[in-house]
Amino acid sequence: MGEINASNQLFRIGELAKAAGISERTIDYYTKLGLITPEKRTVKNYRLYNPETLATLQRINQLKQEKYTLEEIKETLERCSIVEDHEVSDKLSQLELQIQKLEREVNEIGPMLQGMKPNQAKAALSRILPKGAACMESLQIFLNHFTSM
Numbered sequence: 822m823g824e825i826n827a828s829n830q831l832f833r834i835g836e837l838a839k840a841a842g843i844s845e846r847t848i849d850y851y852t853k854l855g856l857i858t859p860e861k862r863t864v865k866n867y868r869l870y871n872p873e874t875l876a877t878l879q880r881i882n883q884l885k886q887e888k889y890t891l892e893e894i895k896e897t898l899e900r901c902s903i904v905e906d907h908e909v910s911d912k913l914s915q916l917e918l919q920i921q922k923l924e925r926e927v928n929e930i931g932p933m934l935q936g937m938k939p940n941q942a943k944a945a946l947s948r949i950l951p952k953g954a955a956c957m958e959s960l961q962i963f964l965n966h967f968t969s970m
Contacts, residue, residue, distance in 0.1 A: 837875060841879065856898060857878065880911070888922075889921070897914050898914070
């Protein structure tokens with residue numbers, strides 16, 4: 822993928838596609854889905870995108886490689902767009918997607934565990950139980966701290 826444009830210049834669709842390493846059709850598709858939006862249009866109706874759009878495209882590509890659906894990516898981008906600090910927004914986005922991934926994996930492993938003998942399932946789960954419990958407690962403390970503000 823291309824580097825993020827250091828200046829505040831706006832990209833036309835072809836320039837953005839080249840900088841992001843994706844096709845113009847993909848840019849069109851993402852625009853139609855609402856994953857990205859043009860900053861403005863020229864007199865000749867060309868769409869112009871800001872440098873932050875390139876960063877968004879890079880994040881979308883990364884999340885697609887991690888097997889997230891475009892719908893999951895869109896929901897995450899929408900929720901995190903209300904946070905003005907991009908670093909915080911990125912971290913929250915990553916955390917939310919990791920939680921979604923864990924939920925999928927738990928749903929996948931449930932039937933596998935049910936097919937095991939009870940002692941085998943218990944032994945398999947005993948390895949992750951302490952870390953899982955600690956993670957859930959940390960997440961609960963974190964959420965309680967910020968939701969009680």
